[in-house]
Amino acid sequence: VISITCDNASVNTAMFKELPKFLPKFAGTNTQVRCFAHTVNLTAKGVLHPFE
Template sequence: QVLMIAADNASSNDTMVAELGDILPCFGGETNRTRCFLHIVNLVVKLFPREFD
């Protein structure tokens, strides 16, 4: 049984979660996905130097 998937924001992970939602009846798809918080923080931090260029 798959309860939760933790993954970054790559579009291939969106596809994987959608497919799992179709294949596994007890997996809720996007509602059972947690996007990696540290990946999101890393993306935000990388934006700051661009703002000051």
């Protein structure tokens, strides 16, 4: 696992702290990509909504 993209939910931060216990080579919170994908998703939904 190189990185994981997620929103800003606090459970995601907790998950990143726990993952290295199960994936020893995983760099933990250093590989967390926050917000951008979630923001793009919300924007796309807003743009596409009139076409539903």
